[in-house]
Amino acid sequence: MLLAPLIVTILITGLAASTPREIAFSRLLPAAPALAAALWPVLPTVLLGTFCLLVMIGLSFFYSDLGTPYTAAAIVAVTLAAAYASHLRLQREETLFQVRLVADAAQKVLLRTLPHRVQNVEIESLYVAAQEQARIGGDFYEAADTQYGVRLLIGDVRGKGLSAVGAASAVINCFRENAYDQPDLEAVIRRIQTTTSRYSASVPADDQAEHFATALIAEIPYGGGHVRILNCGHPPPVFLRGGEIQVLEPTLASTPLNLSALLGDHYNVDTAAFLPGDQMLLYTDGVTETRDRAGAFFPLADWARRHNPAPPRELLDRLHADLLRYANGRLDDDIAALAVRRLRTGALEQ
Numbered sequence: 297m298l299l300a301p302l303i304v305t306i307l308i309t310g311l312a313a314s315t316p317r318e319i320a321f322s323r324l325l326p327a328a329p330a331l332a333a334a335l336w337p338v339l340p341t342v343l344l345g346t347f348c349l350l351v352m353i354g355l356s357f358f359y360s361d362l363g364t365p366y367t368a369a370a371i372v373a374v375t376l377a378a379a380y381a382s383h384l385r386l387q388r389e390e391t392l393f394q395v396r397l398v399a400d401a402a403q404k405v406l407l408r409t410l411p412h413r414v415q416n417v418e419i420e421s422l423y424v425a426a427q428e429q430a431r432i433g434g435d436f437y438e439a440a441d442t443q444y445g446v447r448l449l450i451g452d453v454r455g456k457g458l459s460a461v462g463a464a465s466a467v468i469n470c471f472r473e474n475a476y477d478q479p480d481l482e483a484v485i486r487r488i489q490t491t492t493s494r495y496s497a498s499v500p501a502d503d504q505a506e507h508f509a510t511a512l513i514a515e516i517p518y519g520g521g522h523v524r525i526l527n528c529g530h531p532p533p534v535f536l537r538g539g540e541i542q543v544l545e546p547t548l549a550s551t552p553l554n555l556s557a558l559l560g561d562h563y564n565v566d567t568a569a570f571l572p573g574d575q576m577l578l579y580t581d582g583v584t585e586t587r588d589r590a591g592a593f594f595p596l597a598d599w600a601r602r603h604n605p606a607p608p609r610e611l612l613d614r615l616h617a618d619l620l621r622y623a624n625g626r627l628d629d630d631i632a633a634l635a636v637r638r639l640r641t642g643a644l645e646q
Contacts, residue, residue: 326373485511
């Protein structure tokens, strides 16, 4: 692609020199610097335009009736415009580069790298933006090593854009503050509920609908063989135990974030077995709502049954690849997932 302007110049020059003058391919020479403006810096663009001008002048010695003054004037005018366009493009690319640096820094704060192992718990994460150029979105996750065990958070703000990112940031920051101190999951989620409501009240009314969010908090005590889960309208976790798969639906519904004023504060904690070697897959609805060409949803439970023995990192890598394949390479929603495995004593010692 970077050589395209030069190739076009050579091609036009060759055609102009080898064809009858009645065809006048030389009149296409201004196209070369115009193309260079989209690919090259200013100086190479000007040099290419100068070369095209010299080619036109050289051709005029062999063909005197090519309309050289008009074509030469066109080359000069297009070259000057192309040089200016190249200058503007470079400025915008630099601005875009700086914006991406800021976005990458914001993502590292919002979705910081999780520890791969916390005592006897192995954690791997996956985040995929639906838009190719996107860096951050409304999906979020976090993990905390607390005195009560490993506490995990995953959720999804309903909505898109900066408003959804702001709501997700408020939820994560509140979790980071309270996961270490609050004695139970109900206390943590109540603090998050309050923070989400305050954040929603501080933004313009037109954006408040975007701050409804689903969330799931899990607590894995270090000394026990179980996990506590508080699910606020979020997709249920999938447990992988040997050859068995369990989808843990909540026994009682808990209020999603920022809906307590409408639905009340109702929170329920479920407890499930989580023994050494077991894995737990937490995910956002972008996973289960991925569709194929026929409109069928991604069959996560059946997929997990086929990939049960895979370790957490490999499990998420396969999930990512299979979701892209299932959706024919295009995802319509952001995807976040956590694969968590309780390590056996021997694996922990190694």
